[in-house]
Amino acid sequence: MKQLWLTAKLDIVESLRARWFLIYSLVFGGIVALLFLFGLTESRVLGFIGLSRLLVTYIQLTMAILPIFVLITTVRSVAGDREAGVYEYLLSLPVSLSAWFWGKITGRYLVIFLPVFAAMVGAVVIALVRDIEVPWAMFGYYTALLAAMCACFLGIGMLISSFARSTDMAQGAAFLVWLTLLLFLDLILLGVMIQGKVSPETAVAIALANPLQVFRTAALSLFDPQLIVLGPSAFVILDNFGATGYQAFALAYPAILGLLCASIGYLVFRKGDLP
Amino acid sequence: MIRFDKVSKTFKRARVLDGIDLEIGLSERVALIGSNGAGKTTLIRCLLGEYTHDGSVTIEGQQPRKDRNGVLAKIGFVPQLPPPLKMPVGQLIGFAAGLCDTDPQRILDLAGRLGLDTAPIMDRQFVRLSGGMKQKLLIAIALGREARVLVMDEPAANLDPEARKIFFELLAERAESATMLISSHRLNEVSSLVNRVIELDLGKVVLDDRVADDISLTGLLNCRIVVKRAEPALAKALGSWNFADRGGGLEWHGTVAGPDRLRFLGMTSRYVALISDMSMTEADR
Secondary structure, eight states, X not given: OHHXXXXXXXXXXXHHHSHHHHHHHHHHHHHHHHHHHTTGGGOOBTTBOTHHHHHHHHHHHHHHHHHHHHHHHHHHHHHHHHHHXXXXXXXXXXXXXXXXXXXXXXXXXXXXXXXXXXXXXHHHHHXXXXXXXXXXXXXXXXXXXXXXXXXXXXXXXXXXXXXXXXXXXXXXXXXXXXXXXXXTSHHHHHHHHHTTSSOHHHHHXXXXXXXXXXXXXXXXXXXXXXXXXXXXXXXXXXXXXOHHHHHHHXXXXXXXXXXXXXXXXXXXXXXSOOO | OEEEEEEEEEETTEEEEEEEEEEEOTTXXXXXXXXTTSSHHHHHHHXXXXXXXXXXXXXXXXXXXXXXXXXXXXXXXXXXSOOOOOSBHHHHHHHHXXXXXXXXXXXXXXXXXXXXXXXXXXXXXXXXXXXXXXXXXXXXXXXXXXXSEEEEESTTTTOOHHHHHHHHHHHHHHTTTOEEEEEESOHHHHGGGOSEEEEEETTEEEEEEEOOOOSOTTOEEEEEEEESSOOHHHHHHHHHTTOEESSTTSEXXXXXXXXXXXXXXXXXXXXXXXXXXXXXXXXXX
């Protein structure tokens, strides 16, 4: 455990010094600042106003930015460290491979989750100061959704890093994964379904397997509990899961997917050449 | 102590190590030499458990890959190229000391002996240190614990003469209790440090020879050089070896560490036309 925490601490300190972390924190902090600045809390959509309106917008923007940010920075730093000889030196020290791998994941998880969470906390603090009502249930669920999203894409990033032998390859693969998930979002699936190229069941199954779509639908479910904007596919979700069931699925599935990817990544890392 | 048994390593189709059989005993100081691509780094990485391979590598009967913690706790490693770590010096020392169960103060003391004042650089990123400072710190981390095997890749390459002298003293302190594996492209860089030479070529051992072990790691040579005329370039070069000018740039006196004599002669050979008299005498310590 000591080795794991030493490695996690090491990764945190390395990340805090890296330029990507500064940009990452500024982007999410900046989104919240801009949303307040442009008076989003005073605007109304589908009855949403105040902080809930801001949080809905924030989570939608985060879903667009966070996955690619996490994927690219994770594979860049892990594969980059390996290429630059960091692994050769640090793995010559008596640290077990499991402590190293999971310690790195733990450190990186904190580094990617805390800025997005801090931005949301900042929004809540500003709301409290301005006497705007805080939707605590929504805040809690979105926090859990962000945590699951970070775990999911960090796990995928670590899996890619374990396979790729160079930074270029790792970045290319990360981009490809993100692009594939993006291509199978509801809008494109809807198009394919209309053309009759896939059965509705297949399209819904793909949507449920795509973590990006799962987050999107879960975020919408707080905004629009009947999932009216999803059309008939909402019946599949609501019949099979129920609104609460789907919200639970949206937290558990991506987190398990991330953990599974990370575990496969660990097995690959442990079996192969380290530097 | 260290045993390589039919160790082979292939990258895609390239066979980098080809059935290496070696046995290295306690307190042996081995120079691992060979040109680029000979397999030195790959052999070291197999020893550190960083590469998978055919055959087996054991250190005191333990396998580096299987018993990582136990084996690596016994190995102090100094890489040829310092890793580009962004972490501060203090953090690196804390991390290494924490993993190796050693007192960070021991590493700081060793760095101090090598002439590296760590107090002002504790918060500086490791990657921002000069080449010499990085090398001193990595040596201090490798030697600042109870390592039974020291694996060093061109360890003295970036050190100034004074630091090299101390480095040789530090190695001498470990000579009886540790096995040393020193890798280099050229034998003359490390010949005075070792008592055995292993040369690799295309992944095979092509030479395994014991060498005369007459040079003391802590020995010093008193040296006197007389030149025909004062020459600024020579004065600068001798100044870097801490030589004192005893006559308007014409007569120089200083001491050279025993294992450094070949390197020193290599430096003076560049000015051989200027030198009219030169003597090197072993000093009593």
